[in-house]
Amino acid sequence: MAQFQSQDLPQLLIIHPSAFFTHFQSELSIKFHILHAGESPLPLDQYLTTYAGSVQAMLCYHATQVNEDLLRLLPALKLVLTCTSGVNHIDVVECRRRGIAIATARSLYSEDVADIGVGLFLDVQRKISAADRYVRQGLWTSKGNYPLGSKLGGGKRVGIVGLGSTGLEVAKRLEAFGCRVSYNSKSKKPSLPYPFYSNVHELEANNDALIICCALTDQTHHMINKEVLSALGREGVIVNVGRGAIVDEKELVRFLVRAEIGGAGLDVFENEPHVPEELFALDNVVLSPHKAVHTTESFQSSNEFMLANLEAFFSNKPLLTPHTEGEEFELVSQV
């Protein structure tokens, strides 16, 4: 009976399950007939060809590559709803060509992401996780004081790469710690008091640390490369709460292992959930499993925004959060 009723509900395709969806699956199941492609024993293309021919809406996050090949298998698709702020996993051009709408979480997670950005920076500078390991290993008693950290305020210069809503929240927090904030973004924002640098090289040359808050695009892919890391120098710190591939990870690992930069706080990686194992033994890095948005509160808000968008879509009303270019994660200038 439940099965029969479910068939009458609007179809909603989910390829990769996410904690974001599973947390409110029961709520979703009441209103939609969910096609869990990832749970089928069939190969994905066969599953989609067999069951998803009339699917109009899909729910995804960054694990699902919504590319031309996938879209071709979904001829009736009219909505890609991603619970992420970034859209680097979605072929936006192909969606536009096909008339497929995209809805994103926009700036829903900005505060949570900024909290982790500043938290990782604070942790690297003041060695919080490393000192916690030290205490747990009983070394405080046997070896004495833990090595000194570095003060956040008193003029520490922090460059924000991408001053969108996340970058702005990061800036607000850093100011309270007494840091000197500057930024790079696609264009100068005249209403803001922070110095603007037109490219990441100038930003890095004028700062002690960089916090990456920008979108992953063709322009930002491997933007933080050997040259940038080298210029940042032995005391320099990188924090990444954008996307892993903005940083050339192999180079970053080399610089960290050789202590040729001061440290890194990383919430994102090039090939998640794979994290380069060379980093596991280092005390100058803090590793976070892409969880900057993972709070009870953000999951609740996310559920609400996803349901509201789906209900709008199936009632032929305007989407609440249609994708527009450069929103949560600010686009930065080409380098």
Added chain:
Amino acid sequence: MAQFQSQDLPQLLIIHPSAFFTHFQSELSIKFHILHAGESPLPLDQYLTTYAGSVQAMLCYHATQVNEDLLRLLPALKLVLTCTSGVNHIDVVECRRRGIAIATARSLYSEDVADIGVGLFLDVQRKISAADRYVRQGLWTSKGNYPLGSKLGGGKRVGIVGLGSTGLEVAKRLEAFGCRVSYNSKSKKPSLPYPFYSNVHELEANNDALIICCALTDQTHHMINKEVLSALGREGVIVNVGRGAIVDEKELVRFLVRAEIGGAGLDVFENEPHVPEELFALDNVVLSPHKAVHTTESFQSSNEFMLANLEAFFSNKPLLTPHTEGEEFELVSQV
């Protein structure tokens, strides 16, 4: 020859070596004849009776109990210079009776301590250290997402115990994260916008977390006891950057082990460097080896303030930072 010259310099007694002193020992040695009591094979009382009869100045930190027994062995003492902000290791009444001046670091470390206070709070709420362990153990790949954290902003209510210069710096940072701040201190500070609670029970009843920034006094010893912890509840968080004994540590451990409070971020402990081993296996605590003031920058500032006070003392000029009651660590009302 160097030995002969050293004897002509003013004597300076150090009983327990500290990283704060050793970092600038060469500078100190040029200007003072240092008596390293702790490095002598003699028992302390015998060393002091033999060598320290004419010592006028001593340099200490919280490891040295400057009590009546010790002071009795130092008949010529005129200055206790502590590189700490707190004076709970010094018998202030006996010093006053004897006419011994006390100089402290006052609010020199307020920003650094506040950074660790907020850093520990952020870490506990967003599970930064615990998630770093998870990644390093390879569990992200094998077990998937790390459990959700709790958002800092959006109305999280944080009570500051002791709104001195450290507490004020904590408040400033928390506001930037979107927390709602209130406080307890000896008296209401009418110029501040934060709600005031006249005792720690009212503070705890109206908050989701407490950050302890007060001095250790007879009144604050074990102020955070079973009743306070119980009232704080299963989601409640304690951060301590004051002194270990402000919290009844045995009770705190019990509450943490049974998950009867949400978590704790601890920079200070009752019997340092001993940390209760039951805490080592817990993911809801962050352990920091009393290093809130340990930055390169604070050590430099500390060296400067210690030298300046010593030079003033030996030139019969006024001390730069004589001890006054309730300075960096605010005194809180009796509970």
